[in-house]
Amino acid sequence: MPGLLARVLYLLATAVGALPAAVLRALASASATLARVLGTRESRVARRNLELAYPELSPDERDALHRAVLRTTALQTLETLRLWTRPHARNLGMIRTTHGVGLFDAALASGQGLIVAAPHYGNWELLNQWLAARTPISILYRAPESAVGEAFLRLVRAGDHARVQQVRAEGPAVRQLWKTLKAGGVVGILPDQQPKAGDGEFAPFFGLPALTMTLVSRLAERTAAPVLFAYCERIGDGPDFALHIEPAPDGIAAADPLRGAAALNAAVEHIARRDPAQYQWTYKRYKARPSGSGDDNPYLDLERRR
Numbered sequence: 001m002p003g004l005l006a007r008v009l010y011l012l013a014t015a016v017g018a019l020p021a022a023v024l025r026a027l028a029s030a031s032a033t034l035a036r037v038l039g040t041r042e043s044r045v046a047r048r049n050l051e052l053a054y055p056e057l058s059p060d061e062r063d064a065l066h067r068a069v070l071r072t073t074a075l076q077t078l079e080t081l082r083l084w085t086r087p088h089a090r091n092l093g094m095i096r097t098t099h100g101v102g103l104f105d106a107a108l109a110s111g112q113g114l115i116v117a118a119p120h121y122g123n124w125e126l127l128n129q130w131l132a133a134r135t136p137i138s139i140l141y142r143a144p145e146s147a148v149g150e151a152f153l154r155l156v157r158a159g160d161h162a163r164v165q166q167v168r169a170e171g172p173a174v175r176q177l178w179k180t181l182k183a184g185g186v187v188g189i190l191p192d193q194q195p196k197a198g199d200g201e202f203a204p205f206f207g208l209p210a211l212t213m214t215l216v217s218r219l220a221e222r223t224a225a226p227v228l229f230a231y232c233e234r235i236g237d238g239p240d241f242a243l244h245i246e247p248a249p250d251g252i253a254a255a256d257p258l259r260g261a262a263a264l265n266a267a268v269e270h271i272a273r274r275d276p277a278q279y280q281w282t283y284k285r286y287k288a289r290p291s292g293s294g295d296d297n298p299y300l301d302l303e304r305r306r
Contacts, residue, residue, distance in 0.1 A: 002146075002151040003151050005148045005151070006151035006154075006155050010085065013081040016078065016082075017086060024075065025075060028074040028075035029071055031070075032071035032073075035070050041302070042073065043066075045284055045299060046070060046282045047062075048298055048302060049281045049282075050066055052206070052286060053207075053208070054206075065277060068277035069279075071277075072234070072277045073282055079123060080123065083123070083125050083126055083129065084156035088133060092126075092133060094241050096235060096241065097235075098242070098243040099242065099243065099244045100228075103228055103246075107226045107228060108186070111184045112184065112225050113181035113183070113184050113185055113186070113223055114181075114187070115181065115186075115187055115219055115225050115227045116131060116186060116189070116227075117190075117191040117216055117227055117228070117229045117230070117268075118188055118229075118230050119190070119192050119229070119267075119271050119279075120280035121231045121271050121272055121278050121280070122233040123241060124231070124232070126232045128157070128188065130243060131230070135163070136164075136165070137163065137185075137187065137188050138165040138167050138180045139157075139165070140169050140177065140189045141153070141167070141190075142168075142193060143168045143170070154166060174215065174218075174219075178219060178223060182223055187219070189215065191213060191216055191264050191267075192285070193213065193283075194213075194284070194287065194288060195212070195215070197211075199214070200212050200213050200214055201214055201257050201260075203258060203262040203265045205265040205268070205285065205286075206272075209289075209293070210286055212261040212264060212265055213261070216264055217252060217253060217257060220248075220253035220260075224253075226248075227248035228246065229245070229246045229248060229268075230244065230245045231243075233274065246271075248267060249267050251263035284299050286298055286299075
């Protein structure tokens, strides 16, 4: 049954993805306006995150950024339905310029394995398809809570027989990724997801301590595999993107987990600051607080409004 329902969802996604780009942009604008009017969870979380990360902005400046974040988030979602339901070769035509591909090719040729850190910036699903077109890759992902959602995600990410192995972020995942890297393979990790308690360190992110995964640093330190940051950044308001691949900062493979987490967050923040509207601010990045700090969950009052 989950598989059947997943295929029904796929047909609906195909119908939405087939809409003209101009229609998708109009729908994204309408969706963002509606989210603000209704005060949806995503709208409230984004506003709080912007208050925390950009305290120097005036209320008007922050409000304008909030509008842009919601619209870009909606557009990214709609465009992803198109990416998931069209031939990948056609999708890759949306990438108009590339930067740093030589770094990627050199890392592949080294045979040491490669860790690709892909923040929630721009369109990471387009990045996944570009990576899969270049090399087999194991991607760590957080499985949806529903069986239907899981079946749908596996269906859409397996299009065109893409060379993607999806690794659930649980139990044996670390060992599986370690084996892939030791064999000279490539792994992809979204580095800005909040890990479970005990699996991360608190490190600065936009000036505030955020529980940060240590997995990237641990894998890099134990396997000597290089780490590259990659993202597909939107160009203008059309369906065009620029692919960027950048070296990780010093300290990413440090044995000290706190130093590694700080280097990871510094790289993600650097990317997010390029165009804050393209970053996923609808995620509760600061929900966990350091023990004994006296800080409260900054989203508590938002949760009480339900």
